[in-house]
Amino acid sequence: EVQLVESGGGLVQPGRSLKLSCAASGFTFSDYNMAWVRQAPKKGLEWVATIIYDGSRTYYRDSVKGRFTISRDNAKSTLYLQMDSLRSEDTATYYCATPPGDWGQGVMVTVSS
Amino acid sequence: DIVLTQAPLSVSVTPGESASISCRSSKSLLSSKGITSLYWYLQKPGKSPQLLIYRMSNLASGVPDRFSGSGSETDFTLKISKVETEDVGVYYCAQFLEYPRTFGGGTKLELK
Numbered sequence: 001e002v003q004l005v006e007s008g009g010g011l012v013q014p015g016r017s018l019k020l021s022c023a024a025s026g027f028t029f030s031d032y033n034m035a036w037v038r039q040a041p042k043k044g045l046e047w048v049a050t051i052i053y054d055g056s057r058t059y060y061r062d063s064v065k066g067r068f069t070i071s072r073d074n075a076k077s078t079l080y081l082q083m084d085s086l087r088s089e090d091t092a093t094y095y096c097a098t099p100p101g102d103w104g105q106g107v108m109v110t111v112s113s
Numbered sequence: 114d115i116v117l118t119q120a121p122l123s124v125s126v127t128p129g130e131s132a133s134i135s136c137r138s139s140k141s142l143l144s145s146k147g148i149t150s151l152y153w154y155l156q157k158p159g160k161s162p163q164l165l166i167y168r169m170s171n172l173a174s175g176v177p178d179r180f181s182g183s184g185s186e187t188d189f190t191l192k193i194s195k196v197e198t199e200d201v202g203v204y205y206c207a208q209f210l211e212y213p214r215t216f217g218g219g220t221k222l223e224l225k
Contacts, residue, residue, distance in 0.1 A: 035214070045154075045162065045205055047214035057210040096159060100152045100209055101173070103161040 002026040004096045004104035011110045012086055022079040022104055023098030029077035030054070035099045036070060036081050038092035039106075046092070049081065050099065063089075088113045115140045115208050119217035126196045127225045134191045134220045136206035141186035142169075150210040153182055153191045155187075157202040165204075166191065198224060 008020040020036070036048040049070040050059045059069050069082040079096055086109075093106040116139040127134045144152050153166035164173040166182035169189060193200055201224060205209045206217040 043158075044203075045207070045216040047216070050212070050214070061213045063147045099214070100167055100207070101164050103163070105161055 001104040002098070004098070004102060006094065006096050006104045006107035009107035009109045011112065013113050014087060014111055015058060016086055017082070017084045018047075018109060019083070020081040020094055020096075020109070024079065024096075024098075025079045027098070029072075030074035032098050034070075034072060035077075035097045037095045037097055037103075038090075038109075039095070040089075040092040043092075045095065048094070052080070063100060080109045083109070088112065114213055115142075115211065115215050117206050117208060117215055119204075119206060119215035121220060122218070123221040123223065125223045125225050126193075128198060131193055132196055132222060134193075134204050134206075134222075135182075136189040136191070136217050138187045138189070138208060140210075140225065142208050142210050143186045144210060149184070150208055151182075151189050152207045152209060153180075154205045154207060155200070155202050156205065157199075160202075162205065165180045167224065193222075196222070196224070207219050 003025045005023045008024040012018050035050040038046050051070045069084045071080045088111050091111045093108050095106045118137045120135045142212050143149050149169040151169045154162040156162040165176050170182045181192045183190050203219045203221050205219050
């Protein structure tokens with residue numbers, strides 16, 4: 001059974017940093033592209049970033065380019081999202097996903113002073 | 114960016130009846146490999162999204178065959194026949210043809 005467990009969320013002040021992790025199990029992590037998708041409170045789904053299975057390429061939405069970094073450790077079956085220079089509009093539940101199929105339970109990030 | 118427009122915003126259905134949700138793309142989602150990269154998700158209240166349909170018309174594992182997907186290169190439909198109480202939630206279409214990946218705005222399904 002595929003399991004994706006996010007961690008690292010919380011309350012952070014604008015301009016500060018936060019790093020999310022996603023521990024994967026139940027599948028061969030190194031064979032799959034991975035993504036982060038977020039959902040602001042009471043809003044729809046918004047793709048954030050994708051990393052190719054071997055880490056060779058990454059893709060970001062424009063609003064997070066230069067501030068967020070997606071990475072992975074295939075030896076640890078773990079996906080990361082380093083979020084710097086956080087803004088209030090980054091407040092959301094962040095989901096780790098194996099596009100298009102499996103999603104984690106999500107982790108809340110609140111950016112507020 | 115590819116824009117996906119869903120309609121209606123919400124739909125109210127009597128259990129046992131059918132419901133249809135539309136998703137229109139601003140660009141053809143047919144790839145050079147002949148794959149239509151349109152996906153449907155259901156997000157039940159308080160839960161993570163779950164995949165229902167992949168590549169426009171293929172039922173995801175474990176999804177009841179009451180769900181079906183169809184369409185062309187830019188116009189897509191999710192049909193739910195014999196709606197059940199467990200089908201309540203918000204339905205999203207998504208495209209995986211190109212980056213940035215984009216989602217439709219969502220359609221909320223409620224029961225009468």
